Amino acid sequence: AQSVTQLDSHVSVSEGTPVLLRCNYSSSYSPSLFWYVQHPNKGLQLLLKYTSAATLVKGINGFEAEFKKSETSFHLTKPSAHMSDAAEYFCVVRPRSGGSYIPTFGRGTSLIVHP
Amino acid sequence: DVKVTQSSRYLVKRTGEKVFLECVQDMDHENMFWYRQDPGLGLRLIYFSYDVKMKEKGDIPEGYSVSREKKERFSLILESASTNQTSMYLCASSHVKGFGETQYFGPGTRLLVL
Numbered sequence: 575a576q577s578v579t580q581l582d583s584h585v586s587v588s589e590g591t592p593v594l595l596r597c598n599y600s601s602s603y604s605p606s607l608f609w610y611v612q613h614p615n616k617g618l619q620l621l622l623k624y625t626s627a628a629t630l631v632k633g634i635n636g637f638e639a640e641f642k643k644s645e646t647s648f649h650l651t652k653p654s655a656h657m658s659d660a661a662e663y664f665c666v667v668r669p670r671s672g673g674s675y676i677p678t679f680g681r682g683t684s685l686i687v688h689p
Numbered sequence: 690d691v692k693v694t695q696s697s698r699y700l701v702k703r704t705g706e707k708v709f710l711e712c713v714q715d716m717d718h719e720n721m722f723w724y725r726q727d728p729g730l731g732l733r734l735i736y737f738s739y740d741v742k743m744k745e746k747g748d749i750p751e752g753y754s755v756s757r758e759k760k761e762r763f764s765l766i767l768e769s770a771s772t773n774q775t776s777m778y779l780c781a782s783s784h785v786k787g788f789g790e791t792q793y794f795g796p797g798t799r800l801l802v803l
Contacts, residue, residue, distance in 0.1 A: 583729065608791075617693070617779065617794035618732075664731060676747070677792065679724075681731035 576601040578667050580680035588688045593637075593652040595683045597665035600646060607648040608666040608677070609639055618664065624648065626670065635659070660687045692716075693795040695780055701801045708767040710798050712780030719785040721763035722792065723747075723755060726777040738763055739785065770802045 581596040599605060606625045610618040622633025629641040635658075639650045648665060662684050668677040696711035712721065720739050724732040724747075734747030736755040744755050752774060756764045763782075767774055777799050781792040 610792075610794075615796075617796045618781075618792075619794070620791045623791065676734060676737055676745075679732040681729060 576605070576667050576669055576678050578665050578678050578680035580663075580665050580683045582683050583681065584684045584686065586686040586688065587655045589657055590654050593650070593655045593659065593685065595650040595663050595665075595685065597648045597650065597680060598646055599648060599665070599667040601667055601669050603669035606668045606670050607639075607641060608668070609633065609637070609648075609650050610664045610666060612662040612664065612682075614661070621650070621663075655685075655687050657687050657689065660685055693780060693782055693793050695778075695795040695798050697798050698796065699799050699801075701803065702767075702770050703803055704771060706767075706770045706802075708770050708800065708802075710765040710767075710778055710780075710800070712763045712765070712782075712795055713761055714763075714782040714793070715761065716782065716784075716793070717760065718782035718793075719760075720783045720790075721757065722781040722783075723753075723763065723765045724779045724781065725749070726779055726797070732779065735765065770800075772802050774800065775802045776800060 577600050579598045608623045609621040611621050612618045622631045624631045624641045632638045637652045662682045665680040666677045693714045723735045738744045738757040754766045777797050779797045780795040783790045783792045
């Protein structure tokens with residue numbers, strides 16, 4: 575069994591300040607973890623993914639995430655928010671064994687960026 | 690560039706109508722998915738297909754069926770549309786090659802059932 579908890583439904587930051595979007599997961603098997611972004615009226619796009627290589631993963635648009643097995647977390651960060659980062663963000667977990675292809679999505683975090 | 694297209698961006702249907710949503714991908718992906726997205730609930734998997742004519746139920750299959758007659762095309766069917774099926778529907782595809790494969794999403798179909 576697997577699940578994902580995105581700890582905040584909304585995060586509000588000022589432009590130029592750091593961004594932290596929190597994600598905790600549970601998985602019966604070692605997981606692959608993903609962050610996707612959805613801009614208004616658009617489909618989802620991959621930001622970054624962890625698949626058992628380096629625990630600090632860098633993605634597009636200056637985002638990065640760190641896999642912490644002891645804390646079962648995969649938080650998304652960015653040093654300095656930009657207005658264009660305003661979007662919905664989804665954390666996703668998928669087991670790397672156990673035969674299931676099916677990813678599990680978190681409920682999403684809406685990032686609001688103020689000028 | 691992978692492209693996933695969906696037949697309509699917006700659709701308005703009446704209760705009881707049969708509704709077809711089509712999804713086409715151009716990258717020879719084995720896996721295809723249908724999700725519905727509702728505010729505060731994230732994406733919920735309706736059905737999944739890992740090969741032509743193969744399908745598996747997701748978390749919320751009731752009221753829906755699917756068809757995959759060709760590898761590039763995955764259709765979602767609402768047999769008798771109801772108002773609680775008003776939602777955003779997202780299609781995705783991915784390769785089977787490994788556990789870290791990326792899903793590629795279409796732009797979505799916003800369905801309103803009156």
